[in-house]
Amino acid sequence: MPKCTINGQAIEVDRGVTVIQAAAELGFDVPHFCYHPALSVPANCRMCLIEIEPPPGRPPMKLQPACYTQVAEGMVVQTESERVLQARRAVLEFILVNHPVDCPICDQAGECKLQDYYMDYDAQASRVRTSKVSKAKVLPLGPEVVYDGERCILCTRCVRFCDEVTGTSELTVTERGDRSEIRTFAGRELDNAYSLCTVDLCPVGALTSRDFRFKCRVWLLTSTDSICTGCSRGCSIHLEHHRNEIQRYRPRFNPEINEYWMCDAGRHTYNEVHRDRVQAPAVGGQALTWPRAYEQTAARLKAAVEAHGADATAFVFSPQAACEDLYAARGFAEGALGATRHYVGGRPEGAGDDFLITPDKNPNRNGLLVMFPRDRRPAPFQRLLADLEAGEIKVLYMMGSEIPLDGEERARFLAAVAKVDLFVLQAPRQDELGPLAHVLLPAATHAEKEGTYVNCDGIAQQTRQGLQPIGGALPEWQVFVQLARRLEKPLAYSFVKQLRDEMFKVMEENSAAAAS
Amino acid sequence: MTLLIEFAIALLKVLVIVFGFVMALGSLMTLTERKYSAFMQKRWGPIRAEVLGFRFGGLLHLVADGVKMILKEDFIPSGANRNIHTIAPAMGLFTAMVIFAIIPFADAWCTGLALPVEGMDLCFGFDDAEALQSAQPAAVATFAPTHPYFQIADLNAGLLYMFAITGIGVYGTALGGWASNSKYSLLGGLRASAQMISYEVSMGLSLAGLLMVYGTLDVNEMVREQGALLWGTVPMWGILVQPFAFFLFLTASIAESKRAPFDMPEAESELVAGYFTEYSAMKFGIFSLSEFVMVVFIGAICATLFFGGWQVPWLYADGFHFSGDSMLAAASGGAWTAGELQSYVQASTPDIALPYGLVVFLRIGCFLTKIILMIALQLQIRWTLPRFRYDQIMFLGWKILLPASLINLFITALAILLLR
Amino acid sequence: MPAKTLVMERGKRSFWVQSYLPEVANGLAVTLKHLVRFITRQEESVFTINYPEEKRQYPERYRGLHRLMVREDGQVRCVACMCCSTICPANCIHIVAAEHDDASIEKYPRIFVIDELRCIVCGLCVEACPCDAIRMDSGVHCHSFTDRTTAFLNRDLLMNLGTYSAAKQGGERSF
Numbered sequence A: 001m002p003k004c005t006i007n008g009q010a011i012e013v014d015r016g017v018t019v020i021q022a023a024a025e026l027g028f029d030v031p032h033f034c035y036h037p038a039l040s041v042p043a044n045c046r047m048c049l050i051e052i053e054p055p056p057g058r059p060p061m062k063l064q065p066a067c068y069t070q071v072a073e074g075m076v077v078q079t080e081s082e083r084v085l086q087a088r089r090a091v092l093e094f095i096l097v098n099h100p101v102d103c104p105i106c107d108q109a110g111e112c113k114l115q116d117y118y119m120d121y122d123a124q125a126s127r128v129r130t131s132k133v134s135k136a137k138v139l140p141l142g143p144e145v146v147y148d149g150e151r152c153i154l155c156t157r158c159v160r161f162c163d164e165v166t167g168t169s170e171l172t173v174t175e176r177g178d179r180s181e182i183r184t185f186a187g188r189e190l191d192n193a194y195s196l197c198t199v200d201l202c203p204v205g206a207l208t209s210r211d212f213r214f215k216c217r218v219w220l221l222t223s224t225d226s227i228c229t230g231c232s233r234g235c236s237i238h239l240e241h242h243r244n245e246i247q248r249y250r251p252r253f254n255p256e257i258n259e260y261w262m263c264d265a266g267r268h269t270y271n272e273v274h275r276d277r278v279q280a281p282a283v284g285g286q287a288l289t290w291p292r293a294y295e296q297t298a299a300r301l302k303a304a305v306e307a308h309g310a311d312a313t314a315f316v317f318s319p320q321a322a323c324e325d326l327y328a329a330r331g332f333a334e335g336a337l338g339a340t341r342h343y344v345g346g347r348p349e350g351a352g353d354d355f356l357i358t359p360d361k362n363p364n365r366n367g368l369l370v371m372f373p374r375d376r377r378p379a380p381f382q383r384l385l386a387d388l389e390a391g392e393i394k395v396l397y398m399m400g401s402e403i404p405l406d407g408e409e410r411a412r413f414l415a416a417v418a419k420v421d422l423f424v425l426q427a428p429r430q431d432e433l434g435p436l437a438h439v440l441l442p443a444a445t446h447a448e449k450e451g452t453y454v455n456c457d458g459i460a461q462q463t464r465q466g467l468q469p470i471g472g473a474l475p476e477w478q479v480f481v482q483l484a485r486r487l488e489k490p491l492a493y494s495f496v497k498q499l500r501d502e503m504f505k506v507m508e509e510n511s512a513a514a515a516s
Numbered sequence B: 001m002t003l004l005i006e007f008a009i010a011l012l013k014v015l016v017i018v019f020g021f022v023m024a025l026g027s028l029m030t031l032t033e034r035k036y037s038a039f040m041q042k043r044w045g046p047i048r049a050e051v052l053g054f055r056f057g058g059l060l061h062l063v064a065d066g067v068k069m070i071l072k073e074d075f076i077p078s079g080a081n082r083n084i085h086t087i088a089p090a091m092g093l094f095t096a097m098v099i100f101a102i103i104p105f106a107d108a109w110c111t112g113l114a115l116p117v118e119g120m121d122l123c124f125g126f127d128d129a130e131a132l133q134s135a136q137p138a139a140v141a142t143f144a145p146t147h148p149y150f151q152i153a154d155l156n157a158g159l160l161y162m163f164a165i166t167g168i169g170v171y172g173t174a175l176g177g178w179a180s181n182s183k184y185s186l187l188g189g190l191r192a193s194a195q196m197i198s199y200e201v202s203m204g205l206s207l208a209g210l211l212m213v214y215g216t217l218d219v220n221e222m223v224r225e226q227g228a229l230l231w232g233t234v235p236m237w238g239i240l241v242q243p244f245a246f247f248l249f250l251t252a253s254i255a256e257s258k259r260a261p262f263d264m265p266e267a268e269s270e271l272v273a274g275y276f277t278e279y280s281a282m283k284f285g286i287f288s289l290s291e292f293v294m295v296v297f298i299g300a301i302c303a304t305l306f307f308g309g310w311q312v313p314w315l316y317a318d319g320f321h322f323s324g325d326s327m328l329a330a331a332s333g334g335a336w337t338a339g340e341l342q343s344y345v346q347a348s349t350p351d352i353a354l355p356y357g358l359v360v361f362l363r364i365g366c367f368l369t370k371i372i373l374m375i376a377l378q379l380q381i382r383w384t385l386p387r388f389r390y391d392q393i394m395f396l397g398w399k400i401l402l403p404a405s406l407i408n409l410f411i412t413a414l415a416i417l418l419l420r
Numbered sequence C: 001m002p003a004k005t006l007v008m009e010r011g012k013r014s015f016w017v018q019s020y021l022p023e024v025a026n027g028l029a030v031t032l033k034h035l036v037r038f039i040t041r042q043e044e045s046v047f048t049i050n051y052p053e054e055k056r057q058y059p060e061r062y063r064g065l066h067r068l069m070v071r072e073d074g075q076v077r078c079v080a081c082m083c084c085s086t087i088c089p090a091n092c093i094h095i096v097a098a099e100h101d102d103a104s105i106e107k108y109p110r111i112f113v114i115d116e117l118r119c120i121v122c123g124l125c126v127e128a129c130p131c132d133a134i135r136m137d138s139g140v141h142c143h144s145f146t147d148r149t150t151a152f153l154n155r156d157l158l159m160n161l162g163t164y165s166a167a168k169q170g171g172e173r174s175f
C-alpha cells in the first residue's frame, strides 16, 4: 500500500490508485477535462498537470498528468504550486485559441468547466491576434444530440462512452490538429438508448441536448433529488426545475443503481408530470373544493358499497404510486372501504435491455408487492377485466389512469368500466379513463411529494418534493386518510412520519416472510 | 327676545371668526405652506394653475386643490370600520375649530367710557366724555357693562377649556388610524396618541407659571393683564415674565400639532402617511385642513398668552401712553370720583389721543399681525428642522420638557413669593 | 481569520451642540436668509425649471427607453442569453429563446418583452449584456400609460429605436 504526500498531507492508498483520486480523497480538486471516473484514462487534455518533487539532489521533474500517474511509495506531490498554476494557464490559453467563446448562446454556460477553470486559473485577456478556425455548428449527431465543433475541446469523453459503456462505438475523432472534430462513423448516427449521457459527460457546450436546448439557462434551475419513474430501475436523478416546471432530468451518481447514467427515454418522462393533469377534484363532472369532494365521495362510496356489498367492490393499486400512498391505500381499501377484490394496475410491459432499462415500466412494483403478505397480494389486471365483464364488480376505485392492457383488450376494458355503478379515479392524469370517472381526484406525481420507491432490485429510494402541486393535486395517502375519516373508519395515522413508521414495519415483516 | 339677540350675536361671531377667519386662513395655509417652503428653497412653488392664461402667482391652486379634493374617489379600504373611518377626520377638524372659542380678538366692547388704569382699561359708567364732564365731581364713578363681541365665549376657565379640547383632538387621529385596517395607519395612530399624551403634560405645566403670574384662567383677562407697564415703561407681555415657558409651550404645542420635526404619526419615510394613509378625497383634505387650523390656533394662542394678544404696545382705550405716569393711578379709596376722572380727561393725558373705535380696530389688526408672524415662525421651524427619531421625541417630552417646565414652575412660584 | 474591525471614536460634541438650541437658531437663520434673498432678488436665485417650456440638458449617460440593437441585415442582435433578465432587479424582462435557422446565429429571442412600468431604470441590463444588444441611450422618455398592457414593449417595438451595432463578440473566424 503506497504512501504519498499531497500538498503536505500524507495519505495511504491502494496500489493502482491515481494521484487525482488520492488528491480528491484529501479534498484537493485537481482541474480536469478528459478524466472521468467511469471511463478509461487517455490523458489528452493536460489540464490535470501536477508537480512531483524530485528525489533530493535531482533537477525538477516534468509536470505529470494527475489522472494517469499512479501513486508510488514516498511520492511528494504539489497540486497548487507556481509551476502547476502556470501550466494550467498555458493549457487553458491553448484550448481557448480556437474556442468561439459564444457563452451567450451556449447552453453549457453556467455549468461549463472551461468557464469555471478560466475564471479560477486563467482570467486573462486573449493574446491571439489571428482568426479562429471555424468548424461545424449545430450539427445533429443523432436524434437527441447536437454537436458544435468549435466548442469541442477534443477530450474524447463522448467517444470513450460509446466505446466503453454502451459498446456501440458510433463516435470517432476525424481530421488532425486544429481541424480535429468529433463525427459519427459514416452511415451511422448517435442513436443508442443512452446517447444523452454524452451531453452530461461533455465538459463544455460541444454536445447539447435537442430537448433541453435553449429552454432554460442552467443558473435558473433548482435541483431536487428524485428518481426517474420511467421503468422499474428507478435511476437516481437530479430533477431540475424552474418556475414550477421541470426543465430536465440529469442522472445522479448512485453506485448501486445507475452509477453516472440514465437512458434517453427516462429523461423524457418529465413530460408526463405536465401532461393532461387533473386540475381539481370533481364529482359527477362538477369541480369541487377538497372538503366538499371528500364529503360527496365518501357519501357516494358508502351508498354504493351498501347497495352492492363489499364483494362487488374492487380496488386497483397502482405500481406508479409511492409506498406511502400504497400503504394508506391498502388500509383504506381493506378497512374503510371494505373492498374484497384487489388488483394491480400500472403501465403495460415494454422493452428492456441488459444495462439499465427494464421491461417493467412501473417504478414501484416491488414496493406494492411487499405491502401485502404473500398470500393476499392483489390479483393481476387481466382478472379485473374478466370480473368486470362477468358483471361481478359494481364499484371500482382505481389509483392511476394507466391501463396495463393493449389493443382489443384495452377497448374491452374501457367498455366494461363505463358500465359500473360507481367509478372513482384517483390519478395525476386524465388519459382515457378521466372522462369515464364518476369521481375524479387529482393526485400528486413523484415530483410534487415526498415518497419511497422500491426498484427492481429491491432498493428503496426516497424522492424529495421539487414542485408545488400542480392544480389541486394532493399526495394520495392524504386523500385516503381524509376519506377514511369521512367514512367513519379512520386510519391510525395523520402525519407522514407516523405512516412511515408503521409502513416500514409492515414492509419488513412481509419481505422477511417472503424470504423464508 | 334678548336671548334671541344674544343667540344671533353668538352665531354671527362664530360665522365671522370661524368661517371668515379660521377657515379662510386654514385653507390659505395649504397654499402658503407650499409657497413659503418653496421660497425658502429657492423654488417657485405652485404656479401652474391658470384660467385663460392668468396664473395669479399660484393663487388658483387653492381652487384647483379644492375641486380636486371634492371630485376624487372617496376610498374606504375593505375591512375598515366605515363609520369611524368617516367620523375620524370630522373629529379632528371639529376640535381644531371649537378651540377658537376662547381666543379674544379684541377687548370686550365697552358701552361706557373706557379709560386706562395702571395699564388696564376700565369701562366707567358714563356714556362718553361729555357725560363725564356734566357729572357731579363728587359722585362715585360706576362701571358700565362690557360685551365680548370679539371673543366667541368669554369663559372664566378658558385655558382649562383649551386643554380639554386638545385632549379630545387626539381621538380623531387615533381612531382614524385604527379604523383604517392598515398597519401603517394603526402605527401612526398609536404614535400620535403616545406623542400627544406625552406633550400635553408639559404643555399644561409650562402654562401653569403664567397662571400664577396673572392669577386667572380667563384668556381675555390674561391679555388685559399684559397691558400693565413694567417699571412704568415696558408692557408686561408673557414672553417677558415667562420667557422660558414660551419656548417650552411652543415646542410642546408644535408636537401637539404633529408637524415636523414632530411628525412621527405621519412619518412618510416609515409609515407611508401614517394615520391618514388610507384616506382620500375630502376626508384626506379635512385631515390636512385640521392640521393647518391647528397651526393657526397655536399661532393665536401663543400671541395671546405670550405676545400681548390684541394689545398694541402702549396703546390704551384713549390713546397711546408711553409711560405709566400719564395714566390714572389706582383709586385710593377703592373707587374713583367723577372729579378725578374729569381732571384726567381734561388734561388729555394720553401722549397721542385716539377715539375708542379706532383703538379697537388697531387692536384687531395688531392681533392678526401677531398671529401671522407666529404662523410664519412655525412654518420656518417646520421647513428647517428634520424629523426626530421616535425615541428622541419621547426622551424630549418626558426627560427634558417635563422637568424643565417643573423647574420653571418652581422658580416662578419662588419669585412670586419673594416679590410679594 | 478574524474580520478586520476598525473602532471609530464618536466625535465629541460640545454642550451647546448637544442642547440643540443654538443649532436650531442657526438653522432658522439660514433658512430665513434664503427666504429673504429669494424674495428680494428672485430672478437671479430661482432654481425652478419650468419643465415643458424649459428643458434640462440631459447628461451623456442618461438612461432613456430601452432599445434593441440590430445586426447588419436588420436582425435582432440579442441572442437570448438571459443575462439581462437574470440580473434585472425588477424582474421585468421576459425572454423566450428559439433556434435560429442560421447556424452561425444559432439562438435568438422569439419573445422579448420589457415591462416598462416595472423597470426601475437601473441600467443593469445594459451592463450585463455581453452582445451590445440592449441599450438605454435612445434619449427617448418612456411614454405614459393608462393601460398596463401597453407598457409591455415587445421585441419589434424595442428594435424600432435600435440601430446597427458593429461590436464583435468571440473574435474573428477563418476558413
Ligand code: SF4
Pocket: A099, A100, A101, A102, A103, A104, A106, A107, A108, A109, A110, A112, A113, A114, A115, A151, A204, A205, A206
Ligand atoms: S463551452 Fe463553455 S466556454 Fe465555450 S462557449 Fe460554451 S459556456 Fe462558453
Ligand code: SF4
Pocket: A151, A152, A153, A154, A155, A156, A157, A158, A159, A182, A201, A202, A203, A204, A206, A207
Ligand atoms: S464533444 Fe465534448 S465530450 Fe466529446 S470530445 Fe468534444 S468536448 Fe469532449
Ligand code: SF4
Pocket: C084, C087, C088, C089, C090, C091, C092, C093, C114, C118, C119, C120, C121, C122, C123, C124, C125, C126
Ligand atoms: S434598467 Fe434595470 S430594471 Fe430596467 S430592465 Fe434593465 S435591469 Fe431591469
Ligand code: SF4
Pocket: A104, C077, C078, C079, C080, C081, C082, C083, C084, C085, C095, C125, C128, C129, C130, C131, C132, C133, C134
Ligand atoms: S443580455 Fe443582451 S444578448 Fe442577452 S438576452 Fe439580454 S439583450 Fe439579449
Ligand code: FES
Pocket: A031, A032, A033, A034, A035, A042, A043, A044, A045, A046, A047, A048, A049, A065, A066, A067, A068
Ligand atoms: S484530465 Fe488528465 S489529461 Fe485530461
